[in-house]
Amino acid sequence: MSATRYDVIGIGNAIVDVLSHSDEEFLQRQKMPKGSMSLIDEKRAEAIYNAMGPVVEVSGGSAANTIAGVAMLGGTAAFVGKVKNDELGHTFARDIRASSVAYSTPMAESGPSTARCYILVTPDGQRTMNTYLGAAQDLTVDDISVDEIRSAKVLYLEGYLWDPKRAKEAFVKAAGVAHDNGRTVALTLSDAFCVDRYRKEFLGLIRNKTVDLLFANETELKSLYETGDFDAAVEALRQDVSIAVVTRSEDGAMVVTRDMTETVPAFPVERVVDSTGAGDLFAAGFLYGFAKGLPHVDSLRLGALCAAEVISHMGARPERNLRDLANENGLL
């Protein structure tokens, strides 16, 4: 095995989040399925933006949030994702580099603008997302650097990459390079509707061992196996993948392998302000621990801590120094 330069490299849709508070009626009027991610076109994006209350803009993107979290914990990390050479594209690039993440995907010079996700946060802290993929549509296999992929211990991919037209080719190429070099390939299922769109392909990737480490929340897992029975889904998962991490919101999380299950409670939070990024930051904590060779249960605890930080404020990028936080809580 060649030397590693990164603990984790992530590939995902590069997105800037546009967040605002909203009430339940707004979601109903706009026909937005609460708690999920819907894909929208530019016209709808404009209509939503005009109807939203005051907004805050924060860099986002599921895998990008995770990778930023890994770097904030002190891991070495890189990200691959497409933005356009426009104002939001520069915001995204600046923010991810400010988190000490290596980011060198060339910006698109023409075509659609940088991706945005319009996020409505209801008083219960739940987030509902509407994504205009824009320039993220144009990620291709040419954006994958073999040298970068093979120098990372873990390759982390988001299921959302199945939505852009050609990103899945990049995904498959990167996974091949990682495995040729003895690396671990991790995938997050991203969203229950996303699982619904690509169930057969995701199951294929898991069963043909393209994926070694799977992240899912409870609804994504149930959607994957088309069952309402959580325990049955976990047993199916146990047979299909080497390691799975399943998050269950306030009920905490578990790691499942062929012959063991370990669970941790959620880390207590005073108030869930905005759940955006809970799953992403949970993955960050787990991946950091995994890359450093910590016992799985300690990695789960780090995940729970990082998730608790990000749901205590608006936006999916941590506001507190995660490394300090982990130190204060005796986890690092």
Ligand SMILES: Nc1ncnc2c1ncn2[C@@H]1O[C@H](COP(=O)(O)OP(=O)(O)OP(=O)(O)O)[C@@H](O)[C@H]1O
């Ligand atoms: N209400 C909550 N109270 C405490 N911790 C929570 C709560 N919701 C989420 N968490 C933490 O975040 C982790 C991930 O949450 P969840 O299972 O909801 O992921 P998710 O649905 O992928 O989140 P999202 O997609 O909104 O980022 C949980 O395992 C837990 O540690």
Ligand SMILES: [Mg+2]
């Ligand atoms: Mg999620």
